[in-house]
Amino acid sequence: MELQNKVAVVTGGASGLGRAACDQLAAAGVKVAIFDLNEELAQEAVQALGPDKVRYQRVDVSDEQSVATAIADTVDVFGAIHLCVNCAGIGSAGKVLNRDNEPLPLAAFEKTLAVNLTGTFNVARLAAAQMAKNPPQGEAGERGVIINTASIAAYEGQMGQCAYAASKGGIVGLTLPMARDLATLGIRVNTIAPGIMGTPLMRAAPQQVQDNLVAAIQFPKRMGLPAEFGSLVVHIASNTYLNGETLRLDGGIRMQAR
Template identity: 70%
Template sequence: MELTNKVAIVTGGASGLGRASCDQLVAAGVNVAIFDMNEEAGQQAVSELGSDRACFSVVNVTDEASVAAGIADAVNAFGAIHILVNCAGIATAGKVLNREGQALDLGDFNKVISVNLIGSFNVARLAAEQMAKNEPMGEALERGVIVNTASVAAFDGQMGQAAYSASKGGIVGMTLPMARDLASVGVRVNTIAPGIMGTPLLESLPDNVKDSLIANVQFPKRLGLPSEFGDLVVTIAQNAYLNAETIRLDGGIRMQPR
């Protein structure tokens, strides 16, 4: 896809990997509609990216009406939707049984699944509905591309990550069938499974904790750069033959049990 003047929705776009995706997409000529629950951070992102290149909507990805309203705002601002980057998510941890032998609260498990998996699908299905209205573009005659965010936890889930790993494994699992479902309308679907990325949350950890995580990275021996995630988003959007794939972005890490 030629990216100049295309329009992307980025969920969780006010911080972390979502914000890095916004930065790289705007640098590539894309206009971005940021969906996030943090209005202050969202408005700051728009100010920094430029109000002519970015807009912001408070969106709860688990709520159909909220997502539909956000999509309507984005179309009103920029005229169409060509790209979706799903970065919104939570990483609540909890063992199946805690130290006192009590089972993990089912509500906690449900919340992670609801935000990470169902929320990603909710935005994807409504964005795809809008993308299907686009005129076919380029030699591939594509109408759009969806990039979902999983995690290496989908494959190497650690202790306490049953809910998180299940949510991210679900995203990996739906990549191929979603791509097959949307092939007839020219919409591609791919997933990025990042490893330990240098988001503000991870960068704030004590050095000994970060060092123990980095020890499992093969090369280069560091946290991943959010800009590297954003670069991959741009590459996926540009490459029309890249479809139905889950790409690990992790420096070769294989997570240990704890």
């Protein structure tokens, strides 16, 4: 897809990987609607990237009406939606049974799935409905691109990651059938599965924790850069033949049990 003057929705776009995606898309000439709950950080992004290019919507991705309203507002302001980048998510930790053999609260498991998995599907489906209205573009007749964010935990979930790994594994599982569902409309669907990324949250971890994680990375021996995630978003959006795939962005790491 030619990105100049296109419109993207980026969930979780106020910080971390989502913010990196916003930065790279805006640099490529894309107008961006940030869907996030963190208004302070989102407004910082708007001011940094330009209020004429970036708009903020306070959105709970797991709430149908919240997303539907924000989608409609984005179309009213920017005229269309061509890209959807789902980065919103929450981390969670908890073993199936704790040290006292008490089970993980079901509500904790359900909340992780509601935000990470159901939230991703919720935004993707409503964005796709708008993309379907776009006139076909280019030789392929492309109408839109959806890029979801999973995690290497989808493949190598560690101890205490049942809820998180299940939510991210679900996103990987969504990728191909969603791409097949939307293929006749000219809408592509791909997923990025990041590894150990140097987001502000990860950089705040104790140094020993950071060092142990980096030691397991094959090459290069460092955390991934958020900008590398953002550049992969731009590449996926631009490469029309890339469809139905999950791409690991992880420096070759394969996580151990703990």
